Amino acid sequence: MTTTLVYGLAISGQAVARELAARGDSLILADDSIDGSAIESHRSLATEIGAEFFSSPNEKQLREIINKVDRVAPAPGIPEVHQVVTLSHQQNKILLSEIEIAYAIEQSTPSPRPMVAITGTDGKTTTTLMASAIASAAGLKSMAVGNTEVPLIAALGSDAQMFAVECSSFRLEYTQSFRAVASVWLNFAPDHLDWHTSLNSYRAAKAKIWAHLKPTDVAVVPVENSEIEKFAQASSARVVSFGAQRGDYHARNGVLTSPHGPIMKVSQMRRSLPHDVTNALAACAITIEAGLATPADAANALSEFVNAPHRIELVASNDGVSWYNDSKATSPHASRVALQSFDSIVLIAGGKNKGLELDEMACEPARMRAVVAIGNAAREIETAFSKICEVRRADSMRDAVAIANTLAKSGDAILLSPGCTSYDWYSNYGQRGDDFSNEVRTLLAKLKTSGARS
DSSP states (O other): OOEEEEEOOSHHHHHHHHHHHHTTOEEEEEEOOOOHHHHHHHHHHHHHHTOEEEESOOHHHHHHHHHHOSEEEEOTTSOTTSHHHHHHHHTTOEEOOHHHHHHHHHHTSSSOOOEEEEEOSSSHHHHHHHHHHHHHHTTOOEEEEESSSSOHHHHTTSOOSEEEEEOOHHHHHTOSSOOOSEEEEOOOOSOOTTTSSSHHHHHHHHHGGGTTOOTTSEEEEETTOHHHHHHHHTSSSEEEEEESSSSSEEOGGGEEEETTEEEEEGGGSSOOOHHHHHHHHHHHHHHHHTTSOOHHHHHHHHTTOOOOTTSSEEEEEETTEEEEEOTTOOSHHHHHHHHTTOSSEEEEEESBOOSOOGGGGOOOGGGEEEEEEESTTHHHHHHHHTTTSEEEEOSSHHHHHHHHHHHOOTTOEEEEOOSSBSTTTOSSHHHHHHHHHHHHHHHHHHHHHHTOOO
């Protein structure tokens, strides 16, 4: 009997624990939570599946625990520098991520279902959802899984016929055999340096998406990124490219085009910001090249596709000013994508920095009307933009929304695109985005009642 330590008991960790228990593994569960209700919930799970549970074990305890197990399954939130990782390496224990365990289980079945995989610094979730929608339009029961609301391992018991797997570097780091029939690495920029030990470590984790490909598989690359292409060419797979103006899949002259013919006009997409177009091309490439869909299927799906919340999401418009929630932009690279989508911007930015250079956000000086700095990184935001435009600081989201409103003029976009995580003021980016949207609606309702904009 295999004994597994599952460390970290949020959504993915719980899913791994339940699946392995159902398959007869002996389990030890552990978590760093100091919240009383969470600890009781973890104890209840351990009792339910017949596992031992340790709350915040010290180094000595953890060393003894690791010595008793065959393998360790750290949750995605457990960073490379965590002692469970360090001690596991010292004791030569196998470290496996959720998608690796799930993949191995699926491959052990008589008819493994096909998977397409998506990684990159930005755009993963959107491209994953697009790929799943395209497969659904082709008549397949598809699921978007992985770094989404549903871990891959939790979807194995479903009636899905294919999986679109969003692969964060956290999940790819501890893979040993995971592969997909078609996979894309969308882009690369510094990120998650609070999780990885270095930028090279982050890059190496991303590259694992192509570490085990076969000649029958397809690796999809952004046409203008030679570094990513280098990793694809080193694999055994067939390489296909995508890009806004050139590549095997491109959108020159306003038409999404594939090697198999036109797909659709860009104008037929519900939203067609520059990154929407490139994400769509990537989703088309992995589904069509995998043989899971046709250009017509892709057109049907993309003409109806609605993006996930908190990604340059229009909240409201008032008196010529539009308000956008881009709370999912937790890195400067992600914010840069949003900034390039508008001509005149009042930006709300800041939060908890992940060890990244926030100066990258000051990349579009001609577009900047003003900046409102928030959160722990407010001073860094002020420094980044101080020579570009007016910068004001806010101590709450309510203040930030009110200040942004006074700074904006007709024709401007007021954009929450923080470039940082939400973990100073909020539990997650969704909570931050919801708070922003609620404050915007509250302010606009007051202004409507008073008959003024500011």
